Amino acid sequence: MTSKQDFSxxxxxxxxxxxxxxxxxxxxFRGLLRSGRLAAVYYSPRGQEILAAAMGVHLNARDxxxxxxxxxxxxxxxxxxxxxxxxxxxxxxxGACKGKGGAMHITHPASGVxxxxxxxxxxxPIANGLAWASQLKGEDRVTLCCFGDGASNIGAFHEAxxxxxxxxxxxxFLCQNNGYGECTPYGKATASARISDRAAAYGPNMRGVTVxxxxxxxxxxxxAAAVARARSGEGPTLLEAKTFRFMGHYFGDPGAYxxxxxxxxxxxxxxxxxxxxxxxxxxxxxxxxxxxxKQIEADIDDALxxxxxxxxxxxxxxxxxxxxxxxGAPA
Amino acid sequence: MNAPTAATTATKTISFTEAYSRxxxxxxxxxxxxxxxxxxxxxxxxGGVFKVTKGLSTKFxxxxxxxxxxxxxxxxxxxxAALAGLRPVAEIMLMNFITxxxxxxxxxxxxxxxxxxxxxxxxxxxxxxxxAGAGTAGQHSDMLEAWFxxxxxxxxxxxxxxxxxxxxxxxxxxxxxxxxxxxxAMTRTQTGPEPEKGRIIPLGQANVAREGTDVTVIxxxxxxxxxxxxxxxxxxxxxxxxxxxxxxVSPLDTDSILKSVAKTQRAVVVHEAPRSFGAGAEVAARIxxxxxxxxxxxxxxxxxxxxxxxxxxxxxQEYLYKPSAIEASIxxxxxxxxxx
Ligand SMILES: Cc1ncc(C[n+]2csc(CCOP(=O)(O)OP(=O)(O)O)c2C)c(N)n1
Numbered sequence: 001m002t003s004k005q006d007f008s009x010x011x012x013x014x015x016x017x018x019x020x021x022x023x024x025x026x027x028x029f030r031g032l033l034r035s036g037r038l039a040a041v042y043y044s045p046r047g048q049e050i051l052a053a054a055m056g057v058h059l060n061a062r063d064x065x066x067x068x069x070x071x072x073x074x075x076x077x078x079x080x081x082x083x084x085x086x087x088x089x090x091x092x093x094x095g096a097c098k099g100k101g102g103a104m105h106i107t108h109p110a111s112g113v114x115x116x117x118x119x120x121x122x123x124x125p126i127a128n129g130l131a132w133a134s135q136l137k138g139e140d141r142v143t144l145c146c147f148g149d150g151a152s153n154i155g156a157f158h159e160a161x162x163x164x165x166x167x168x169x170x171x172x173f174l175c176q177n178n179g180y181g182e183c184t185p186y187g188k189a190t191a192s193a194r195i196s197d198r199a200a201a202y203g204p205n206m207r208g209v210t211v212x213x214x215x216x217x218x219x220x221x222x223x224a225a226a227v228a229r230a231r232s233g234e235g236p237t238l239l240e241a242k243t244f245r246f247m248g249h250y251f252g253d254p255g256a257y258x259x260x261x262x263x264x265x266x267x268x269x270x271x272x273x274x275x276x277x278x279x280x281x282x283x284x285x286x287x288x289x290x291x292x293x294k295q296i297e298a299d300i301d302d303a304l305x306x307x308x309x310x311x312x313x314x315x316x317x318x319x320x321x322x323x324x325x326x327x328g329a330p331a
Numbered sequence: 332m333n334a335p336t337a338a339t340t341a342t343k344t345i346s347f348t349e350a351y352s353r354x355x356x357x358x359x360x361x362x363x364x365x366x367x368x369x370x371x372x373x374x375x376x377x378g379g380v381f382k383v384t385k386g387l388s389t390k391f392x393x394x395x396x397x398x399x400x401x402x403x404x405x406x407x408x409x410x411x412a413a414l415a416g417l418r419p420v421a422e423i424m425l426m427n428f429i430t431x432x433x434x435x436x437x438x439x440x441x442x443x444x445x446x447x448x449x450x451x452x453x454x455x456x457x458x459x460x461x462x463a464g465a466g467t468a469g470q471h472s473d474m475l476e477a478w479f480x481x482x483x484x485x486x487x488x489x490x491x492x493x494x495x496x497x498x499x500x501x502x503x504x505x506x507x508x509x510x511x512x513x514x515x516a517m518t519r520t521q522t523g524p525e526p527e528k529g530r531i532i533p534l535g536q537a538n539v540a541r542e543g544t545d546v547t548v549i550x551x552x553x554x555x556x557x558x559x560x561x562x563x564x565x566x567x568x569x570x571x572x573x574x575x576x577x578x579x580v581s582p583l584d585t586d587s588i589l590k591s592v593a594k595t596q597r598a599v600v601v602h603e604a605p606r607s608f609g610a611g612a613e614v615a616a617r618i619x620x621x622x623x624x625x626x627x628x629x630x631x632x633x634x635x636x637x638x639x640x641x642x643x644x645x646x647x648q649e650y651l652y653k654p655s656a657i658e659a660s661i662x663x664x665x666x667x668x669x670x671x
Contacts, residue, residue, distance in 0.1 A: 115451075
């Protein structure tokens with residue numbers, strides 16, 4: 001666990017390594033979709049790599065994650081194996097969910113990925129339950145719940161924050177504020193200036209913080225505080241990470257509703273090249289970063305090949321996992 | 332009305348409310364993973380508006396928690412805690428309020444086992460209460476069991492006697508799947524023979540509440556109690572009615588339904604919920620699919636009207652299924668072709 005150290009060059013490299021893994025996986029998926037070698041709905045996390053990685057380095061496999069359809073960066077930051085992930089996107093029997101959940105419903109408890117939901121805002125109440133269980137059992141697990149700025153306007157958000165604060169649950173609500181909910185900009189959907197301002201409504205047990213999610217050090221530091229707070233039983237944090245979504249809402253969305261000036265300004269502050277430059281400045285060589293990239297690419301090649309070579313699910317899978325008792329399946 | 336108590340060795344009787352309470356108490360005693368949450372359920376808040384959870388928080392401490400009025404938060408927390416290995420029992424005060432946490436129930440509790448490929452599952456019990464007859468009208472009386480039976484992965488239970496209520500509630504709590512347990516507001520003080528402590532009734536199994544040979548009445552919950560009284564009356568006329576208590580609306584025990592109807596060759600389906608698109612339609616369809624050529628009469632349905640539950644007493648009674656209609660339907664199936 002890195003949370004007690006300062007933001008050292010080694011920590012920066014750890015964050016960048018995880019972010020690069022996310023970045024390269026995302027790039028691969030977009031390439032596969034563009035070339036027609038994968039057919040799936042896809043919500044790119046492009047632009048949100050650093051915030052996920054800077055949180056991810058503080059968590060271990062016993063911690064829980066609840067995320068959304070745009071959650072591949074969160075799942076990777078949580079350590080989901082690439083093979084399970086790729087095979088699930090391909091709807092294969094070897095996928096994390098045997099091809100029955102798909103891109104929007106990834107589950108992988110072995111790495112702590114407990115729920116991925118396609119219903120905006122619905123993960124927050126579930127995250128509370130996971131955190132409540134840890135509290136009752138006296139375990140020091142942290143539950144991380146990721147969602148977008150748009151989700152913060154759904155009723156479940158407010159119900160969940162109120163309950164988490166009342167019960168002092170070990171949960172982190174990580175709002176990834178990328179400025180848009182589908183095609184609607186933040187200002188047209190959200191009355192509060194900052195999402196984190198809403199924490200104040202839930203009393204002293206709820207801490208609200210806004211951070212530049214594209215700044216690895218700021219995000220790492222804010223994450224460390226939220227994780228430490230949750231682990232020590234001090235209560236929940238509403239952590240708003242400001243970021244930008246470069247690839248539109250879904251794969252294929254050209255994002256025509258985003259003003260060009262806004263897009264260009266965001267691109268000029270793209271966190272991936274900026275963080276890479278910081279890593280180089282900290283003393284890591286180009287060659288080392290190239291090696292790192294090659295190693296990750298090799299892992300991705302392996303995962304993709306595994307997915308392609310894997311069988312599709314047996315048709316009998318449709319009768320399984322409906323109820324615990326397979327004979328309970330409807331005729 | 333009280334159903335006649337079947338011949339039994341039990342001497343003591345208990346009410347439905349006592350049965351629910353006992354089941355919750357015994358479940359918490361039997362298994363430390365059982366936890367409870369809902370509005371006003373702890374003793375400081377009076378042990379639940381219907382007193383079903385009375386005494387539990389005093390005995391089991393933080394395992395029983397009063398919540399804010401936040402139905403999505405209640406069911407969501409139950410789902411999450413179940414994913415983490417606990418056995419939460421959530422109380423949704425009245426069934427109409429279940430419209431609020433529908434997303435948590437339908438999209439998450441019911442589907443996570445399937446969507447995760449069996450890696451996770453959600454063994455929660457949602458207890459709720461409903462039923463027309465008390466003048467609570469449109470937003471406090473609906474029987475919505477068919478909505479949930481329509482979603483793969485959910486189990487839906489409605490007991491018709493206190494002993495069954497006890498055994499079936501334990502069945503829900505210790506079942507590995509998400510269960511909706513529906514308590515009938517109008518029968519809560521009615522009594523029946525005491526259940527055997529710790530006896531779990533497995534879900535998905537119907538019960539022959541009364542054996543008969545001329546016609547099968549299939550149902551669950553309150554109308555089943557009426558049916559038993561009617562069956563007794565008709566027996567005096569030489570009409571032998573078999574009464575099949577589904578106990579579990581979903582999964583439906585098709586085998587027991589077919590076995591009984593194959594014997595009697597006539598069937599009447601009863602429920603309190605409105606008639607159209609109700610569970611009775613599903614039961615009737617299954618009988619027809621499997622036993623078409625063996626039936627001596629069409630399968631009839633008795634249910635409540637397809638309207639919003641009205642307030643005025645006369646209208647409310649007009650809305651509700653009528654015991655007299657159960658009797659009339661039984662006679663109608665027998666008056667058809669070839670009464671044996
Ligand atoms: C309850 C619900 N309403 C609407 C949708 C359709 N929808 C999918 S994504 C989305 C936008 C969500 O925006 P935000 O929460 O900011 O997350 P982001 O996509 O930016 O990560 C909407 C409206 C949905 N999936 N669920």
